[in-house]
Amino acid sequence: MSDRPFVHLHCHSHYSLLDGAGAIPKLVERAKEHGMNALALTDHGNLHGALEFYKTAKGAGINPIIGYEAYIAPGSRFYKSAGRMKDSSYHLTLLCQNKTGFRNLVKLASAASLEGFYFKPRIDKEILEAHSEGIICLSGCVSSELSQALLRGDASSMDDHLAKAAEVAEWFRSVFGDRYFLEIMNNGVEIQRIALEGCVDLSRKVGIPLVATSDCHYVDPQDAEAQDVMLCINTGKFRTDPSRMRMDGREYYLRSPEQMYAKFEGLEDAVARSQQIADTVDIDLELGKRHFPVYAVPDGGTPEQYLRELCVRGLLERYEGNDEMAPGGQLAQVVLDRLERELGVINKLGFPNYFLIVWDFVNEARRQGIPATARGSGVGALVCYALYLSHVCPIRYDLLFERFLDENRIEAPDIDIDFCKERRGDVIRYVKEKYGDENVAQIGTFGTLAARAAVKDVGRALGLPLARVAEITSMIPEELGIELDDAIEKSADLRKAYEADPEVGELLDLARAIEGLARNVGTHAAAVVISDRPLTEYVPLTRVSGKDDVITQWSMGDVEAAGLLKMDFLGLKTLTVMQDAIDLIRRHTPGFELDNEGFDDRATFELLNRGETTAVFQLESGGMMSL
Template sequence: MIKFTHLHVHSEYSLLDGLSKISQIIQRTKKFGQKAVALTDHGNMYGAIDFYKKAIKENIKPIIGCEVYVAKKSRFIKEKSDSNHLVLLAKNHQGYQNLMKLTTLAHTEGFYYKPRVDKELLEKYHQGIIATTACQASRVNQLIIGDNPKSAKKELQELEQIFGSGNLYIELQRHHFDQYSKNDQVPKEIKGKLLEIHANELKAEKQLIDFSRELGIPLIATNDAHYIEKEDARAQDAIVCVQTGKLTSEINRLRFIDTPDFYLKSPQEMEQKFQDLPEAITNTGKIADQVDIKISLGQWCFPEIDFPKGKTAKETLKEMAYQGAKKKFTKITKEIKKRIDYELDIIDKKGYSAYFLLFADLVNYCNTAGIYTNTRGSAAGSFVSYCCGITTVDPLRFNLPFERFLNPFRPSPPDIDLDVSDDRRDEVFTYLKDKYGHEKFAQICTFGTMKAKAAIRDIGRVLGMPYSEVDRVAKLVPLGSQGFPMTISRALEITPELSQVEKDDPKIKDLLDLSKKVEGNTRHISVHACALVISPEVLTNFTPLQFEPGGDKKIITQYEMHACEDVGLIKLDVLGIRNLSILANAIKLVKILHKKEIDIHQIPLDDPKTFEMLCNGETFGIFQLASTGMTKYLMELKPEKIDDIMAMVALYRPGPMSFIPEYIKRKHNPKLVKYFDSRMEEFLGTSYGIITYQDDVLYIAIKLAGYTWKEVDKFRKAIGKKIPEEMKKQHAKFVDGCVKGGMTKERAEDLFSQIETFAAYGFNKCVTGDTSVWVN
């Protein structure tokens, strides 16, 4: 039997209250040799899937829970301070499902300052759940402290009736507030409060133990952990000040720093603390032994798609693809048939036929409703998408690889990004809700984190430091590169001035040390700019839900996009783009003023007037091309074909931008065109021998270093994300492959260095192709 298990643990997802990262909780548990641990964040399940996955990976049993707020009366009665704490732990899959429903309803029906459930909801969704009486903020504790033991006893009896015998535990916490009150650093005004809290804790504990013996409700010991190490107490206190808008120096505020006891203690510390109540320790292990949660991950759950009677998704998609091809091409060549059949085979084997049909239907609705769209991203590499009307770029014409979109060897799902007129996006959402069910649709949440500069500014503010001083330090932190946010530690390594300031000024060192502890922590939840999910069943079977913060009644998931995908939900990206609305309005005006109908899908890609306009620098209001720098380069380039615009969109970003002058020279003087290796002409011919797109890097690895599409995906991720260990492996593999292909080792090293420099900023050719065709 497991002996002691932490059953009351908060992570960073107890927003600006918990400090611990989930990975830290798991590693600490593993370090102690414990076999299980719980996650019980305040009123939400934001971290549940990340917690589950990381625990399972380390062979730790995950106990998914939540410290809920319970309304004293009904969740529909809005009264301030009308809630108390209760810890709920999912015992099995049914309990996990019920926990998702409870946290959803707490947000969507019971929210008043806090997300609140009530006893009606607990009664309805109690199955598979173990309840514990939480901290001093629980109803039972408050009634005892308020000298009302009869009502406290009644409350316990009601809870036991709701959850059933054996599913309710009385929770004890011992934080020794009296001992900490003796600390000389504790302000005099606080010492009395600590002694009062300690007296209340003792009073409640004595009565709770009596109730346990009288009612037969077992005891458990917890520590209400909010951070990992005792030394983290000051950082946790600081983020509470960020939340409440207070200074750490203030006396009359919510203070944790005076009692640095809310950390993830070792089993030995807990056993020592409760040596007079060994059953309170062993009962935590008994709960852990009871828990058996199995969450199905990585199995896609598509919404129900309408097929013609008697047809499958596979057959319907094949028919749609070939019908579309016949409309787009005068003749179905062997090349076209081979590409369609190749893609359809992969799409079917990976089980994504329904996904393509869903998107085809959505784009068709937008076209029918007159909503302007543009499909971005690697989906432009799919010829099936092109034939089905999902995308507008011919991947055969632009040599766009299907494998960049849907790699046969990669488990991740296809990702189609649909841009729509921003003033009509709500119509698209309404269509999806009406078609698939309002209870099956939600936008996905996203979490804002305290990145380096923000962490310094937040901590500097709560420390009461002058704004100018904090701002000066924050500005010394350089910007990170795309996909690689700068960290304070890294900034200290590469910025001599920042490092010197830290050495010279103890206050700045303290600011940076404290900022490092909160850096990267979750700060707030919001709605993702474009991601949404549609499920085959009610969404609360997959993810808990809530309203978007800020008073809007927009439903969002509590799981971020990776967790949504983990539990099987298919993500759709629908982004509102202002330029599409402008384009739609411009076309309406042309019709009114000039009596002329314009079909943007029929505009030729070699329209001379368009290129003349760009050559003259007339770019005002043109998406991606309107900046002063881009306009200057376009006038120098004098584009004559769509490939030139694509290249400019790809190159005009940090890193590759330095190649633009050379690109322009080579365009105007073909004699300057050269290739690092003659084999590159096949795929770098249209960009005059310059590595321009992410796709170029993939082709180099395949054609010159002998990679397969399965291997090249790892190569792309390693160099793009700069994963040190993987980079080392890929470096050796790439150089070795090039040498085997006839290149000298020195040249191979040089080529890898070029790719490494380019990779952090390189742009997908499919994205630039879609964008450029749309611009044209």
């Protein structure tokens, strides 16, 4: 720990999309190098990085302070007629003090996006007061309500504005008590100096303590240029545009404690208070604890009993007329042994309920005539075959159950289900109706600045000719997931341009600086989360701009780490085409069933052998066709 106590309580990562330029691992690493024992994350209007930050900080021995720079509406969050973005909200810094505060912050961040969105995701004072328990509140940056009250005055009217600021501060103190602090900053900007002086006067007047923060938007001073380019990408402006949004100076980095004390001479207590606040924070999230919905078993039976009953019934149907697998209408010993072994593992790991949930929505799809099938390792499970999740007998084809589920692995199984693309939404709608609309959502994902995207975006921001940017981009090797450092090493043309042309050098250096950072939020193509209670009890929710679908603010890995049930509902056009073909066949051959057809058609194998598989799902890539 540093000899002079300080903790950053106002810090943005790259999840402050196209505004912050700090990757979470780098922020945590630098805080540790500075001798700090804690760090806060306060991204703009979202909790996208909260769980990644929590896990990364914990792993590094840093106390994670999960926070949120909220946008708070001047009136009701439901009032959306302010006219201008700058009039629609103030800023406010909120920090979780404990697990209760974390749950409240999740609810606030969700309501801001789902209810209060107007230019920005906004809360209001009503919902803030209702969910204030366990939350520490800092008055905010120069865009906060308190700072704006202080900044509106001049020397002749300062007393009036100090009184207005005191009124604002007293409301927050009435809600948060001794968990409310006046936030002061000094990034070398004049407007911050004026707000700081006003806060010092206000603190003396009303007795609310000061705390110093640094409004960190990137990790190191040399990252300032990259963050400035990200602002250009965000606003669609050229770097040379004199009227564009920009941050003054290069001081919004993760300062060391010594640098913070140097910036706040005479206010050392406000710097040290950040450590005192951090020492009150103890957030212990029960990651991995399952919050799966419960399938209601009929007739008061247990999930284990009902799952076995469904499996036996399904296998008798599957093997009807098969003298090897069901001689005399009874399941053969090889089938029973395999079934008991698989059910033993499923029961031991506590997943009968999981299989019943999947069986239920697949069974509903079958009832509605919606084509559905599992893909991947789940096809190796006889239980999946028995439940009509998959349609390939794993015994006949010697498929391994252990590749799908093993008693040494505690994570939930992952059964990817393909549905007819045109009717996938019908299945998701059924799940929402069964488990509750508030308990089901699609999972969010983040578009990141991969190598080519980073070069193109930076090129536009720098105002380089499109043809030149396209030429440079074309030099990047066609290699999945390639990074720019590797591209420069592998491509002689790119390396030559980088070393010989200063303009290209700057382009690639800036692109390397922002490569891998989050650019935008999207909806995962398949993943859906289902929980036992409203999702806002566990995970923050949002909407993608311009769409109505509710999604999680966390990506798939974080959703699963939080103990929530993730299902993959894939919309597959191939199933739609196959069903259309089956319908056409049935016009001439009533009762045709694809499952009853053999897998030994010579003409089909000869076609596959020739590599004539254009438009055949999973066999149409160049690699597959060349086998």
